[in-house]
Each structure stands twice: as C-alpha cells, then as structure tokens.
Amino acid sequence: MNDTQQLAYQFATKKGIRGFSEHLLLSAIVTPPPLAHEVEVVTQPEVSFKSLITLPVRERPTTSRQRAKPPPYDLTRTASRRSDRKANCCFTCLTCNIVTMDAAEFRRRGKEMVDFVADYLENIEHRRVYPDVEPGYLRSMIPSEAPLEPESYEDVLKDVDRVIMPGITHWQSPHFHAYFPSASSYPALLADMLCGGLGCIGFTWAASPACTELETVMLDWLGKMLQLPEDFLAGTKGQGGGVIQGTASEATLMALLAARCKAVKCVHESDPQRSEADIISKLIAYTSEEAHSSVERAGLIGGVGIRMVATDEHFSVRAETLEKMVAEDKAAGFIPFFFCATLGTTPSCAFDKITELGPLCNAENIWMHIDAAYAGSSFICPEFRPLLDGVEFADSFNFNPHKWLLVNFDCSAMWVKKRTDLIGAFKLDPVYLKYDNQESGLVTDYRHWGIPLGRRFRSLKLWFVFRMYGQSGLQAYIRKHVELAKVFETMVKKDKRFEICAEVVLGLVCFRLKGSDELNEALLKEMTHLGRIHLVPCKLRGRFVLRFAVCGRTTELRHVQEAWTHITELSSELLLKHHS
Ligand code: PLP
Numbered sequence: 001m002n003d004t005q006q007l008a009y010q011f012a013t014k015k016g017i018r019g020f021s022e023h024l025l026l027s028a029i030v031t032p033p034p035l036a037h038e039v040e041v042v043t044q045p046e047v048s049f050k051s052l053i054t055l056p057v058r059e060r061p062t063t064s065r066q067r068a069k070p071p072p073y074d075l076t077r078t079a080s081r082r083s084d085r086k087a088n089c090c091f092t093c094l095t096c097n098i099v100t101m102d103a104a105e106f107r108r109r110g111k112e113m114v115d116f117v118a119d120y121l122e123n124i125e126h127r128r129v130y131p132d133v134e135p136g137y138l139r140s141m142i143p144s145e146a147p148l149e150p151e152s153y154e155d156v157l158k159d160v161d162r163v164i165m166p167g168i169t170h171w172q173s174p175h176f177h178a179y180f181p182s183a184s185s186y187p188a189l190l191a192d193m194l195c196g197g198l199g200c201i202g203f204t205w206a207a208s209p210a211c212t213e214l215e216t217v218m219l220d221w222l223g224k225m226l227q228l229p230e231d232f233l234a235g236t237k238g239q240g241g242g243v244i245q246g247t248a249s250e251a252t253l254m255a256l257l258a259a260r261c262k263a264v265k266c267v268h269e270s271d272p273q274r275s276e277a278d279i280i281s282k283l284i285a286y287t288s289e290e291a292h293s294s295v296e297r298a299g300l301i302g303g304v305g306i307r308m309v310a311t312d313e314h315f316s317v318r319a320e321t322l323e324k325m326v327a328e329d330k331a332a333g334f335i336p337f338f339f340c341a342t343l344g345t346t347p348s349c350a351f352d353k354i355t356e357l358g359p360l361c362n363a364e365n366i367w368m369h370i371d372a373a374y375a376g377s378s379f380i381c382p383e384f385r386p387l388l389d390g391v392e393f394a395d396s397f398n399f400n401p402h403k404w405l406l407v408n409f410d411c412s413a414m415w416v417k418k419r420t421d422l423i424g425a426f427k428l429d430p431v432y433l434k435y436d437n438q439e440s441g442l443v444t445d446y447r448h449w450g451i452p453l454g455r456r457f458r459s460l461k462l463w464f465v466f467r468m469y470g471q472s473g474l475q476a477y478i479r480k481h482v483e484l485a486k487v488f489e490t491m492v493k494k495d496k497r498f499e500i501c502a503e504v505v506l507g508l509v510c511f512r513l514k515g516s517d518e519l520n521e522a523l524l525k526e527m528t529h530l531g532r533i534h535l536v537p538c539k540l541r542g543r544f545v546l547r548f549a550v551c552g553r554t555t556e557l558r559h560v561q562e563a564w565t566h567i568t569e570l571s572s573e574l575l576l577k578h579h580s
Helices: 003-014 020-030 049-054 075-088 103-122 153-167 186-198 209-225 248-270 276-282 293-302 319-331 354-363 375-380 419-426 459-494 517-530 557-579
Strands: 241-245 283-288 305-309 335-342 367-371 396-399 412-416 498-500 508-513 536-540 543-549
Touching: 186 459, 209 241, 209 412, 209 459, 241 248, 248 276, 248 283, 248 293, 248 335, 248 367, 248 396, 248 412, 248 419, 276 283, 283 293, 283 319, 293 305, 293 335, 305 319, 319 335, 319 354, 335 354, 354 367, 375 396, 375 459, 412 419, 459 498, 459 508, 459 543, 459 557, 508 517, 508 557, 517 536, 517 543, 517 557
Parallel strands: 283 305, 283 335, 335 367, 367 396
Antiparallel strands: 241 412, 396 412, 498 508, 508 543, 536 543
C-alpha cells in the first residue's frame, strides 16, 4: 500500500467502516489512472445522399471519431485491473465486483460519450431514418438474464452499436417527418446531464429548494414569453402558477381529475344527500373528435364519461356544437364538467375556437383545459400569438416544450389559473414529508401538482435553453420550421396529382395523392420500407392522409426538397404500376 492507500485504510478502520464501504474506498484507490486516448483522425469521403441511405448501417462510411482507433481500454487490461482489486482487498470477491466505474473513469467515458452523441447527431442524416428490423428482433441478441458478474464498459458500448442502433428510429434526423417533433438541443442535453449528476428529487421545496424555485420562475418566464394572462403566473398577485409535467397526457389527466374533484364538491354542496359515486357517474366531459387519444384516455382513467364534439370544415370545435351537446346532456340528468380544447390537433394542426368556447364553458361552470402540446411553442412568436386568444377563459393550459422548443424530452409545461384547484384535489401530508416553513405560504411543494412524488430537475433544461438561445433564437427556430412547411405546401400544390387536405398554419402539411386510400397507403408503405424519410398518416373526414411535419433541429430547405423529390418519384412509379 502506498501512503494514500494507508491513510484511507486507517480512516476506514478508525471509523469502523467494514465490508462494502471499506471496499469502495479501497478499490477506488487501487484502480490505476486511465490511459491517454490516442485518436487518429480520418477524413470522411464524399458520399451521395442516395447511396448512404440505401446502404446497411454497418457498411456506411463512418465519422472520423468512429474510425479512430478504439480507446486503449482493452478487455485484458480490465480483467487484470479486476484481479488487482481482488488481490489487494481483504474481503469477499463478490463485493469486489460491485465497483465498475470510478470518478476518473467516468470523466474519461463521459467525454467519450459526449463525442459519441455529437458524432451521432452530426452525422445522423446519413442513417436510414426508419429501422429495418422485425418485431422481437432484440431478444435473441442479448442474454435472457442479467449478467451475474460485472461486464466491461467496452462490451456495453459494443452492444449499443450491435443491438440498439439497428432498432433506433432516428427522431433527430432531418429526414424525420412523422408525428410531431421531439425537441433536442445541446444546451438541453447538457442540462439533462447536470440534472442526472445532481440526482436530486424535488418533490417538496425542502427536498431541493433550487429544484422547486427554478421551476416556478422558469414557468413564469415561459408564461410571459407566451403572453399568458397574469392570472396564470406564480410571481403575481394572482392565484395561478405553472408546473412541469412529464407529458401532455399527464397534464390533461391532472386537469380532468382536478375538475372532477371541483365538480363533485360543488354538486355535493348544493345537494349533500348525493353520494360521491352517484355524482361521478353523472359527470360528463367533452373534447374534439380530432383531439389526441390521451384526452379520451384521461376520461377512462378518471372514470368519467367523455363525448366527442364534431368539428367544422376547418376541423375546429365551435361553441354552437358544444352548447347543443351540453344542453342535451343536462336535460338527460348528466353534469357537464370538463372540456378539453385543442390548439394544434394531432391529425391536422387545427385550432378549436376558444374565443367562443371559453365564455360558454365559463357560463356553464365547465372547466376548460387547453391542450396545445405541439402548437404551444409557436405562441412565443407575436405573429402566432393570436392563435392563443381566448386562453383568458381557460382554467388550465398546457404545451410541450419537449416537442418544439428545443428542450429534450420530457418537459410539458402546464399552468393553472387557481393553483388550489389542483393542489386541493390531491393533497396528502405524511409525516416523513413534513418540514419547517411548509405552511408559510412561501413555498411550493410540486408533489401536490402531479401524479408522481419523485420529480427530476427538469427546469434546468428550460433555463439553459432560454438563456443560450434567447427568445429571439427560439422565435427564429419556430419561424424557420413554419417557412419550410410552407415551401413543402407550395411544392405539393404545384403538382396536380396531389391535394392539400388541411390549412397549413404551422409546421405540418397534410396532403395526399388524388385517388383512393389504397393508393396513398401503398405510397406510405413504400416510403417506410425504403426508410429514406419517415412520415405517418392520419384520417381526415374518413380519408387516408399523409402528414409531413418539419421536425428536425437540423432540417434545411434541401432536406425538404429531397423529401419531395423522393415522394414524387415513388408516386410516379406507383401511378405507372397502378395504370398498367
Ligand atoms: N396532445 C396533442 C395535441 C398531441 O399532438 C400529442 C402528441 O403528439 C399529445 C397530446 C400527447 O403528448 P404527450 O406524449 O406529451 O403525452
């Protein structure tokens, strides 16, 4: 043992540290320092877009990093290090094997991982965007049980390449046009890394004050960026405030449950004889027939009836239609209590008319929740902000910065006008969660605002992104996507074989080949099979429609043009086959 080791050993034995901790301390000391990492830089050959995306992943040219010599952490060395540890320690080998990575190795591996991720993202467009694997592909590639003995980091990383990468749908690819975007940016990734490193769980203010306080302030920053009415902000005289939920689905569910609780209380006050079960059985919620399935699901989870409201020719819910349904239901003895409006529906990015629906809901004592999961990010641009007009009538509002505001998943921002409606519905106070100042009125305990107790430090991502992009950078990003969608729309309109199926307001274009659903299904099937671009369909007025969403942070005009060329080439082949 050298001096440091002896000191550490004395410390451990003096403190009576035995077994596991003693081992941790010692094995950390006997672990040799990491070796220097040689990197041989190889320049990347010129390769055409077409050839790249049709090659299987393993044959594709790799990046300079991937071509660099493997890091000098070879398996034999790992093995000898492990036996060093065993030889040096005086307790059971089983315990010895527990230590797999110390801080020094983490530093080295962490830097490598950052390079790995940066290389992946920089070169992502050369990958096939949609994976070519069959369901169940993974099980046979890894053992059926977790390893008894520790494995090396090298082996784990090799398997990331071998097992994981072939089954990845590359959401960050500029050729990804499916669903809605899944936001990503380097500042957000770094903030998430910090979040993981801090590892704190912010369920109460005391559990990590910074975690709670930054979240409250960030939701106010974001609320101000959206020009939300002051009622929704925490740092005002209003009774509202914001919270980060995991997803829009959770936000809708929370809103529905809070509304349910409020409605039960309200009916109970006027009719104390009525049981809670009876009241709940009569509650009825509403949403657009175009709403995301998560709204219907919230109804199912919340155990209340939910009715779909028909939309107008723009796929928007109008007050007149809802009013009729509410009247019918009230006449039949039901209690209308909740309406979920959508701003930016999933199929076609349509907008319910909340300026007329809001007053109706307020008059009928119906909680209006607004789900703007995708479109919400665009409201930071003054030219799109009118789409949010009417939010002043809402009880709660939600959108996903993790969709379109460069904040990595998960981060769904939700505001309520009256925070006691939310908190009051789910408040429980076990002794182990109590602390000083809890009832001072100065602190927020976010555990009362959502379903889970444990919460990650997600506001860090917002803070990093807001500061490093600035509002102007975020606005420019949104505008670029909208412009690219407009370019795509113009190209579709110019080709008489196609039709646009819904108004293009933001970054989504709904289009189809004029003709049968089968034809359009065949087109999408071929696209998916080739894996060069990725789109998903929707049904609009019963017809099969293709959705082209501008999603990637790195999507440029050339990607949109390439996508359109690809679509038209496939269509020509298909139409030729169809007519022959
Ligand atoms: N609401 C709308 C309008 C959506 O488009 C989506 C998903 O795309 C959701 C809700 C569900 O979002 P999340 O995955 O955050 O629950």
